Amino acid sequence: MKTITLAPRQGFGIFGLPHMAATTIKDVAREAGVSVASVSRALNGGSGVTAETGQHIREVASRLRYVPHAAARTLITRRTHTIGALLPDLYGEFFSELIRGIDLAARARGLHLLVSSSHEGADDAAAALRAMQGRVDGMLILSTQVDAAFLRANLSASVPAVLLNSAVKSKTYPVLNIDNHGGAYAMVRHLLGSGHTRVAHIAGPVGNFDAQQRDEGYRAAMAEHAPAMPPHVVAGDFTEESGYRAGQLLLAQKTRPHAVFAANDMMAVGCLYAFRDAGLKVPQDIALAGFDDIPIARYITPALSTVRVRIADLGRSALDHLAELFEAPEQSIPSAQTLGCEIVIRESCGANLTRAPST
Numbered sequence: 001m002k003t004i005t006l007a008p009r010q011g012f013g014i015f016g017l018p019h020m021a022a023t024t025i026k027d028v029a030r031e032a033g034v035s036v037a038s039v040s041r042a043l044n045g046g047s048g049v050t051a052e053t054g055q056h057i058r059e060v061a062s063r064l065r066y067v068p069h070a071a072a073r074t075l076i077t078r079r080t081h082t083i084g085a086l087l088p089d090l091y092g093e094f095f096s097e098l099i100r101g102i103d104l105a106a107r108a109r110g111l112h113l114l115v116s117s118s119h120e121g122a123d124d125a126a127a128a129l130r131a132m133q134g135r136v137d138g139m140l141i142l143s144t145q146v147d148a149a150f151l152r153a154n155l156s157a158s159v160p161a162v163l164l165n166s167a168v169k170s171k172t173y174p175v176l177n178i179d180n181h182g183g184a185y186a187m188v189r190h191l192l193g194s195g196h197t198r199v200a201h202i203a204g205p206v207g208n209f210d211a212q213q214r215d216e217g218y219r220a221a222m223a224e225h226a227p228a229m230p231p232h233v234v235a236g237d238f239t240e241e242s243g244y245r246a247g248q249l250l251l252a253q254k255t256r257p258h259a260v261f262a263a264n265d266m267m268a269v270g271c272l273y274a275f276r277d278a279g280l281k282v283p284q285d286i287a288l289a290g291f292d293d294i295p296i297a298r299y300i301t302p303a304l305s306t307v308r309v310r311i312a313d314l315g316r317s318a319l320d321h322l323a324e325l326f327e328a329p330e331q332s333i334p335s336a337q338t339l340g341c342e343i344v345i346r347e348s349c350g351a352n353l354t355r356a357p358s359t
Contacts, residue, residue, distance in 0.1 A: 023066045032060040082112045083322065084136035086128050088143050090117050092238075092266055093294035094311060101315025102140060109323055111137075118143045126154045133159055138322045140164060144208050160325035162318050167209045174325070175336040176318050180210050180291075183307035183341030184217025187289050188261055190343055192225045194351045196259035196287050200232040202246040202271060204263040211238070214263045214291060232257060236267045243270025251278050259287035259349065265294045265306055272300065272348070283350030293344055302347035309341055 029036045034049075034057060041048045042057040049057070060066075083106055087095055099115060106113045114136055118125030125145040132139065133156055142164035151173065155161060163175045191199050201218045204211025219231050234249050236242040243262055247270065250257060262268035268290030275282055282288050282302055290297065293308035317339070345351050 023064045025066070028057065028061050028064055028066050031064060032057050080135055080137050081110060082114055082136045083138055083140065083319065084132040085113060085115045085140045086125060086132075086143055087115065087117050090115065093296060094264070094266075094292055097294065097311035098142075098315045101312030102319045103315075104312070105316040105319035105323075109319075111319075111323070118145055121145060122150065126150070129154045137326050138162075140318050140322055142166070144205075160322060162322045162325070164314070164318055165210050169336070174321055176314070176321065177336065177338045178210065178309050178314065179338050179341050180213030181217040181220070183291060183309070183343070184214040184261070184263075185221045186341070186343050187291070187305075187307050188218050188221035189225055190345070190351070191259045191261060191287060191289060191349060192221065194259075194287070194349060196257075196350070197226060198229055198232065198255070198257045199226070199259045199261055200234065200250055200257035202236045202243060202260060202262040202267050203233050204267075205237045206235075208238075211263050218261060236263065238264050238266060240266050240270035240273075243267030243272075244274045245270075247271035247274025248278075251275070251280070257286065259289070262288070262290045265290035265292045265297050265304060268304055268306070268348075269296070269300060272304075282348050287350040288348045297344075298346065305346045305349035305351075306344050307341050308344045310339070314339060 025036055025039050029039045032039065034053065038049050038053065039057050039061070042054040043061060083102070085099070085102055087098070089095060090099075099113075103113050114132060116128040116132065118128055122145040125143050129139070129141075136159070139155065139159060139161040141161055146163065146166060146168065148168055148170055151161070151168070151170075157172075161173050163170075163173050165177055165180075166175050168175060188199055188201075199218075199222065201215065203215050215233065218233075222229060222231050234246045236246050243266065246262075246267065247260070250260060250271075251274070260268075260271055262271055268288055272282055272288055275286060275288070280286055288304070290304050290306040291309070292311065293306045294311070297304040297306050321337075
């Protein structure tokens with residue numbers, strides 16, 4: 001007589017096929033010949049087990065394909081090993097580069113990334129923050145909707161956060177900004193120094209901290225280096241479409257500028273195509289510059305002069321700063337830090353052209 005014994009943890013799936021139930025922490029402990037507590041400590045990085053025992057437990061867990069239960073692990077370690085990032089939008093090369101930098105730094109620390117956007121306004125930003133709490137160890141926040149009162153109302157004091165490109169001055173939250181004012185000032189000074197006496201500016205969206213700082217840098221450079229020329233500003237919203245419309249508007253005006261400084265590269269690209277569609281050559285007929293140095297800036301024709309922000313580095317720095325807040329909170333002091341920019345001179349600004357005075 002032949003006897004067939006089924007494996008003790010075998011069941012049947014939805015199509016009637018047999019499957020094995022998931023390995024539990026008790027299975028690992030039994031196979032390794034240690035207590036459940038020892039397995040937990042070894043797999044969660046705790047103390048109380050020798051290096052040799054810890055290695056043995058990890059080998060057994062790997063062989064049994066044991067995957068720790070995330071919720072249970074969170075209860076034990078009080079860590080989710082996940083970082084939340086709240087951004088105003090997820091569209092465009094700036095945000096893809098920023099996310100790339102954050103993600104690279106997160107992976108290097110064994111952390112996961114949860115990303116949300118707040119492009120629908122303050123209510124959207126508040127809902128995103130509330131949804132992430134309890135799921136993340138900390139937050140990276142870049143949002144025009146965020147001020148000190150908003151943070152108090154929507155973010156638990158127990159959740160560490162780092163603010164990016166923010167006007168918030170807080171003793172609670174570190175702030176990491178780009179030198180928007182200095183970068184804009186340097187680029188406009190360069191354009192004026194290249195002989196472009198009339199420099200127009202395509203501004204970013206109203207209420208945006210970066211846009212405001214870049215506008216102020218433009219105005220400061222004009223006031224100091226071209227005091228006889230009043231600022232010439234047209235509205236934009238950081239999109240290619242708004243740059244195209246702004247370019248059309250500038251060309252429709254009675255006095256055409258010698259050069260245009262756009263508050264970001266996406267608007268500069270849109271403006272470039274408006275000039276091309278009107279039959280103008282850049283930089284021979286009108287010079288152009290942007291801000292950010294997104295990857296495509298060097299590949300368009302003509303290559304775009306711009307203010308270089310090391311976008312991925314901004315993301316990496318923000319993540320590293322945030323990790324320090326929950327890994328060594330006693331050593332972290334909230335502060336405001338500004339990352340420097342540099343101007344990158346390419347063909348579009350016409351620096352190598354000899355410009356004859358124009359009217």
